[in-house]
Amino acid sequence: MTIIEQPKEYKVIGTRPIRHDGLDKVIGKAQYGADLKLPGMIWGALTRSPYAHARIKRIDTSKAEQAPGVMAVITGADMPVAEAIEIETGEEVTNLAHASDKLMARDKVVYKGHPVAAVAAADQNAAIEAARLIEVEYEVLQPVLTVDEAMASGAPLVHEDYAGKDLGEETRNTNVADHFRHETGDTAAGFAQAAVVVEREFELTMVHQGYIEPHNATALWKSDGKIEIWTSTQGAFGVRSSVAPILRVPETDIRVTPLEIGGGFGGKIPIYLEPVCAVLSKKAGRPVKVVMDRKSVFEATGPTPGGRIRVKMGANDKGDITAAEVDLYYEAGAYPGSPVGAGAMCALACYRVANARVDGYDILVNKPKTAAYRAPGATQAAYAVESVVDEICQALGMDPLDFRLHNATREGDRRADGPVYPRIGNLEQLQALKDSEHYRTPLEREGADGRLRGRGVANGFWFNGGMQSCVTINVNSDGEVGLVEGSVDIGGTRASIAMQAAEVLGLRAEEVHPVVVDTDSVGYTDMTGGSRTTNATGYAAYLAAQNVIAGMKERAAILWESNADDVEFEDGVFSSKHDSELKVTFKELAAKLTETGGPLAASGSIRQRGSGGGFGSHLVDVEIDPETGKVDVIRYTAAQDVGKAIHPSYVEGQIQGGATQGIGWALNEEYFWSDQGVMENSTFLDYRMPTALDLPMIDAIIVEVPNPTHPFGVRGVGETPIVAPVGAVANAIHDAVGVRLTQAPMKPQRVLAAIKEKNGNGA
Amino acid sequence: MTTAPASQKIILNTTVNGQEHQLLVAPYHSLLEALREAAGLTGVKEGCNDGNCGACTVSLDGRIVDSCLVLAAEAEGRQVQTVEGIAPDGQTLHPLQQAFLEEAALQCGICTPGFLVAAKALLDREPDADEDRIRLWLAGNLCRCTGYDKIIRAVQKAQG
Numbered sequence: 001m002t003i004i005e006q007p008k009e010y011k012v013i014g015t016r017p018i019r020h021d022g023l024d025k026v027i028g029k030a031q032y033g034a035d036l037k038l039p040g041m042i043w044g045a046l047t048r049s050p051y052a053h054a055r056i057k058r059i060d061t062s063k064a065e066q067a068p069g070v071m072a073v074i075t076g077a078d079m080p081v082a083e084a085i086e087i088e089t090g091e092e093v094t095n096l097a098h099a100s101d102k103l104m105a106r107d108k109v110v111y112k113g114h115p116v117a118a119v120a121a122a123d124q125n126a127a128i129e130a131a132r133l134i135e136v137e138y139e140v141l142q143p144v145l146t147v148d149e150a151m152a153s154g155a156p157l158v159h160e161d162y163a164g165k166d167l168g169e170e171t172r173n174t175n176v177a178d179h180f181r182h183e184t185g186d187t188a189a190g191f192a193q194a195a196v197v198v199e200r201e202f203e204l205t206m207v208h209q210g211y212i213e214p215h216n217a218t219a220l221w222k223s224d225g226k227i228e229i230w231t232s233t234q235g236a237f238g239v240r241s242s243v244a245p246i247l248r249v250p251e252t253d254i255r256v257t258p259l260e261i262g263g264g265f266g267g268k269i270p271i272y273l274e275p276v277c278a279v280l281s282k283k284a285g286r287p288v289k290v291v292m293d294r295k296s297v298f299e300a301t302g303p304t305p306g307g308r309i310r311v312k313m314g315a316n317d318k319g320d321i322t323a324a325e326v327d328l329y330y331e332a333g334a335y336p337g338s339p340v341g342a343g344a345m346c347a348l349a350c351y352r353v354a355n356a357r358v359d360g361y362d363i364l365v366n367k368p369k370t371a372a373y374r375a376p377g378a379t380q381a382a383y384a385v386e387s388v389v390d391e392i393c394q395a396l397g398m399d400p401l402d403f404r405l406h407n408a409t410r411e412g413d414r415r416a417d418g419p420v421y422p423r424i425g426n427l428e429q430l431q432a433l434k435d436s437e438h439y440r441t442p443l444e445r446e447g448a449d450g451r452l453r454g455r456g457v458a459n460g461f462w463f464n465g466g467m468q469s470c471v472t473i474n475v476n477s478d479g480e481v482g483l484v485e486g487s488v489d490i491g492g493t494r495a496s497i498a499m500q501a502a503e504v505l506g507l508r509a510e511e512v513h514p515v516v517v518d519t520d521s522v523g524y525t526d527m528t529g530g531s532r533t534t535n536a537t538g539y540a541a542y543l544a545a546q547n548v549i550a551g552m553k554e555r556a557a558i559l560w561e562s563n564a565d566d567v568e569f570e571d572g573v574f575s576s577k578h579d580s581e582l583k584v585t586f587k588e589l590a591a592k593l594t595e596t597g598g599p600l601a602a603s604g605s606i607r608q609r610g611s612g613g614g615f616g617s618h619l620v621d622v623e624i625d626p627e628t629g630k631v632d633v634i635r636y637t638a639a640q641d642v643g644k645a646i647h648p649s650y651v652e653g654q655i656q657g658g659a660t661q662g663i664g665w666a667l668n669e670e671y672f673w674s675d676q677g678v679m680e681n682s683t684f685l686d687y688r689m690p691t692a693l694d695l696p697m698i699d700a701i702i703v704e705v706p707n708p709t710h711p712f713g714v715r716g717v718g719e720t721p722i723v724a725p726v727g728a729v730a731n732a733i734h735d736a737v738g739v740r741l742t743q744a745p746m747k748p749q750r751v752l753a754a755i756k757e758k759n760g761n762g763a
Numbered sequence: 764m765t766t767a768p769a770s771q772k773i774i775l776n777t778t779v780n781g782q783e784h785q786l787l788v789a790p791y792h793s794l795l796e797a798l799r800e801a802a803g804l805t806g807v808k809e810g811c812n813d814g815n816c817g818a819c820t821v822s823l824d825g826r827i828v829d830s831c832l833v834l835a836a837e838a839e840g841r842q843v844q845t846v847e848g849i850a851p852d853g854q855t856l857h858p859l860q861q862a863f864l865e866e867a868a869l870q871c872g873i874c875t876p877g878f879l880v881a882a883k884a885l886l887d888r889e890p891d892a893d894e895d896r897i898r899l900w901l902a903g904n905l906c907r908c909t910g911y912d913k914i915i916r917a918v919q920k921a922q923g
Contacts, residue, residue: 018864025872026860028806028846032873035805123800125789210907212810212818213873262808262873263907294811491870491908649867653909657870660910684815684905692911693902 012502013712016649017509019495021260032260033216033232034291041218042071044280044290045127047117047134048300049109052145052366052677053156054138056107059117067130069122072283076106076116079279080248087241094270098335100246102369103272109138110158110334111368112678113299120280120288143366143677147307147329150175150363158334158364177336178362182344182417190323190355194314196395201310202384203743206303206331206671209373210661210689213262214297219277220287225249228287229256229274234264234488235527239271240519246275257518258488265661266372267302269527298682302371303671305331305338307363309384311347315392321407323355324348324416328381330362333369338362342463343377345417346723347385349461350426350615351407356416366677372529374658375462375719379665379726383744386458386727390734400457400731401434404617408459425641425705425715426615430459432703433617433639447623453634454624454736459617460723464716465530466608466709469537470523471544473501473512475600479587480511481548486525487537489516491657491718492650493528499646500538500712504545506572506586523605531716534646535707536608542711543604552589555596559584610709614720616640618659622732629752631667631733633694638724639701643715648702655700655721662725664690670745777838779804780848788835794828795819797835798845806846806876810905817904820877821845827884829903846876849883858921859883868917870908877904882918890922 024030061073084097105114117134121127142156149155155175164171166179191197217231227249233239236256244251261268273290280288292301310327326347330340344360393400408426415421433439443455474482483498498512505512525537553567556574560567566577574589576582584592593600621635638655645651668688672680681687706713726744734740739754775786779802786801795812798804798821807830810818814829821830822844849857859882862868869875878901885892885900892900897918898911906914 016867019867021872022864022869023856025869025875026846026856026863026879027850028804028876030872031805032808034809035799037803125791211871211873212816212905212907213808213871214810260873261871262810263871265907291809294813294816492867647867649913650870653867653870653913656910656912657908658910661907683813684811685813689905689907690910691902691905692898692915695898695911697915698910698912 010503012499012509013644013646014648016647017495017499019492020498020514021489021494030260032213032262033230036218036230036259036289038218038220038287041287041289042120042122042284043124043127044118044120044277044288045131046115046276046290047131048296049105049112049114049116051109051138051140052112052143053141054109055141056105056109056116057137057139060135061117063133063135064119064130067133069126070119070130071286072120072280074118074279074283076104079104079275080246082246093337094242095336096245099242099271102335103276111300111366113296113368115276118276118280120284144175145365145367145673145677147331147363147365150365158366175364176361177332177364180360182358184416185355187323187325187355187357191314193316193322195317196392197312197314198388198391198395199312200384200388200742201308202387203308204380204383205306206367207665207669208298208303208687209265209267211263211265211267214292214294215268215272215301216289216291217273217277218287218289219274219281221278221282225253227254227278229254229278230259231256231274232261232268233258234261234268234490234529236488236519237486237524238269238527239274242271243274243278247278255518255520258516261488261490264490265374266376266529269529270302270371272301294684295682298687299679300368302373303368304373304376305370305380307331307380309380311384311388313388313392315396317396319396319398319403319406321351321353324353326358326381326385328360330377330380331365331367331370332362333365333367335369336362336364338370339372339377341377343381345415346378346461347381348416350404350409350459352409352413353416358416374661374722378460378462378723379662382458382460382723383726383730386724387730387740390456390731391740401430401439404459405430422612423705423708424613424615425703428705429615429639429641429703430617432701433457433619433637436619436637436639436701438619438635438637438699443621451623451625452736453621454732454734455619455621456728456731456735457617457619458724458727458731459615460720462531462614462719462723464535464611464614465532466536466611467526467530467532468607469525469540470603470605471537471540472522472601472603473544473548475548475590475593477591477593479590480513481505481507483512483514483541484517484522485514485537486522487516487533488528490528491654492647493533493537496534496646496650497538497541501541501545504542505548523603531614531718532611535611535710535714535716536606538646538714539608539710540604540606543606544602547602547604548600551600551602552586555589555593555600556584558596559592610707612643612707612709612715614641614715614717616720616724618724618728620728620732622729622736624733624736624751626737626755629748629750629755631746631751633663633696635696637699637701638721639703640717640720641703641705641715642717643707643710644704644713645702646712646714651702651717652700654718656698658718658721659698659725660690660695662722663695663729666726666729666744666746668745668747773836775835775839777841777843779843780845790836792835793831794821794833794835794838795830798830804845804847808873808876810873817877817881818874820880820904822880822884827881844880846879849879857883859886859918862917862920866913866917866920868909868913874904874906878906878914886921894919
């Protein structure tokens with residue numbers, strides 16, 4: 001662990017410059033994946049399964065092959081068979097055989113929308129029409145659609161040959177891909193000490209990341225055997241390391257160029273289209289582009305799991321949590337790998353619980369394979385735990401923030417799954433929320449027209465990530481610098497990384513010119529995800545900038561015929577330690593690179609292991625129409641320890657955006673399933689994400705408890721803000737109308753039914 | 764629907780961002796397809812292709828439409844404005860564009876063109892629109908990144 005002394009004041013960090021890529025994005029010139037046009041480029045389209053679970057008996061591609069403009073048709077038989085090995089792709093571990101099978105079925109389809117064939121044709125409409133001409137004969141099988149169905153004895157198997165794990169032991173003939181346990185202390189003894197014990201069960205449905213840009217990819221399989229890929233991804237290197245073994249080509253023969261990305265939230269870490277485009281391209285001899293339609297995005301790309309959660313928690317009359325048990329049953333989707341592992345680690349992370357047990361179940365169902373979604377797995381667990389904490393506070397008559405402060409984890413505490421916390425800001429951010437004007441202002445309990453108001457709080461934790469990044473800085477003769485990075489910029493990271501380099505170099509943010517490049521043009525860099533980019537890629541930029549300064553000192557030493565050790569650098573000026581007359585600015589020295597040895601470029605690379613966890617608590621006021629059950633959010637405040645806010649506007653933006661996704665999850669968003677596993681609301685009309693009209697302003701309180709393992713104290717910020725909102729909204733609804741909603745989303749009919757049941761006129 | 768052969772394409776005469784265009788389009792092409800594929804104006808984004816996200820919002824004779832729901836042929840002889848045409852002289856940014864930058868009103872940026880076109884149409888008509896009115900007007904444009912807070916503030920800033 002590197003501990004770096006905190007400089008007292010910053011010149012660039014903490015300011016709010018206009019982001020470097022902003023202009024292109026407000027004039028419509030930024031190039032996203034779907035905007036790419038290449039010479040000779042043709043379009044692909046996929047044929048997808050109408051069934052959630054079926055055996056493929058026969059595929060007839062002959063009509064499609066003869067359709068106008070068609071240049072290639074492929075099925076699963078054209079895809080190489082990938083080895084069943086697991087690789088790390090950022091926030092997920094990917095089993096390559098599953099990843100390959102997911103993007104083109106061979107024998108069996110295991111979710112509605114599962115691709116079974118693909119065509120490439122002269123234009124997009126021709127490709128779509130031809131894809132419809134592919135005839136597939138299916139033997140329809142009974143789908144498995146809920147965690148309970150999946151675990152029932154005699155349930156149909158999503159994968160007949162899959163070996164699951166139960167507490168480390170291999171199991172067969174099961175849909176439970178994994179069952180694991182974290183345990184500390186003695187929960188029976190802990191519950192025996194409790195004055196209050198609350199036990200509840202919660203249920204959630206799948207929700208989608210909801211990025212506005214559909215997945216897309218363009219590939220060119222060149223005649224020299226090399227493959228070029230242009231795509232919308234959170235990680236170009238992850239695409240490369242997934243595509244190579246799936247296509248069975250060396251990684252080094254693949255170059256992935258990440259184009260601008262229109263939102264990801266974890267859902268653009270996995271690959272869906274790239275190998276299909278590449279195989280089509282090989283057959284057609286042309287670059288092939290595929291852009292997914294919205295229906296396929298919903299049906300066949302990464303939702304986050306629904307499932308069932310049981311929480312039991314006890315506290316003594318002093319308000320100490322004495323024991324807790326959590327059972328998480330998460331839908332993995334059609335292949336193993338739900339985020340239940342992270343959910344289990346986050347479930348009790350906000351609290352000191354000496355006696356705890358957390359069990360996690362990763363359960364196969366005939367639904368799309370789940371993908372990471374912002375703090376994957378944590379929101380579901382926090383909804384359940386924070387609701388139970390709220391009940392305990394009420395039973396004890398304690399203020400919900402006082403209870404959370406009293407039990408809050410702090411430096412040196414051990415989480416239920418093992419790790420001991422380094423310096424964290426859980427207490428500080430809870431205190432900041434308690435001190436907020438919002439919390440100190442009592443809520444007026446009645447709104448207009450008999451509407452009822454309530455207030456809720458919840459706390460949330462996400463690890464934040466470190467991982468690997470590489471940055472190269474090129475010094476230009478005009479004294480400005482180019483910054484070459486591999487981190488895809490989803491929400492302002494060009495700025496937050498450039499600003500860290502600028503701080504070291506004594507330049508303005510605008511004098512650092514960041515560029516996100518392809519996998520041949522920068523060192524390995526992990527995906528933009530895990531709230532890691534401003535931390536780790538920022539750290540790499542810091543190191544690269546330090547190396548630039550070291551190189552520049554050598555150049556100054558050449559000018560002054562002295563030694564680099566005799567050169568100091570401060571406020572953009574190099575000076576001699578021995579001769580106060582000898583000074584040269586960064587800009588002046590940059591103009592003298594040619595005469596002092598030639599171009600100067602320097603890199604920084606890091607495997608950042610210190611991420612410093614992120615805690616964020618949210619406070620929400622709701623107003624409920626008791627006639628309809630509709631819940632409106634009327635005031636919202638979120639506090640979060642971010643370590644250090646490099647660009648505060650984009651930090652606030654992350655907090656506001658995460659809170660909003662959480663509000664959508666709490667109130668409106670869900671997959672409606674038919675009894676055959678078909679999603680019935682696969683449009684933005686019926687899958688209701690929050691609009692501008694649904695929300696108030698969202699106040700973000702930035703708390704800065706520096707991460708000791710980062711030169712500027714950055715912890716990362718993006719994911720923590722989605723953890724607390726669902727629980728906070730549930731608690732506010734309870735406060736308003738006295739009903740505890742244990743199913744999300746808390747949509748009007750559920751709220752209304754609960755109010756009616758409470759008033760004795762339900763059913 | 765069958766795919767019309769290229770010989771059945773039509774020539775669309777329309778004015779886009781003040782410039783007359785003759786675009787070769789199929790009768791079934793949407794205005795969105797015509798703008799992106801035939802005119803090369805890829806600032807117009809496709810998010811859903813069914814009129815629910817607003818990423819493809821353009822102005823048609825001064826009225827905002829989801830260009831995915833308008834047939835290209837319907838733009839014959841009419842005035843279309845896209846995000847590429849918002850800066851008054853093509854150089855200086857419109858106050859909305861400047862405010863979006865200063866207020867950090869975009870994260871991934873995919874919804875930004877639609878928001879800018881929609882917000883400009885509002886401010887052209889109702890320069891003093893209050894927060895509720897702005898929120899209602901922009902409810903047809905989905906943003907998944909920002910939570911709308913900074914977008915609303917940017918529109919308010921552009922009001923001066």
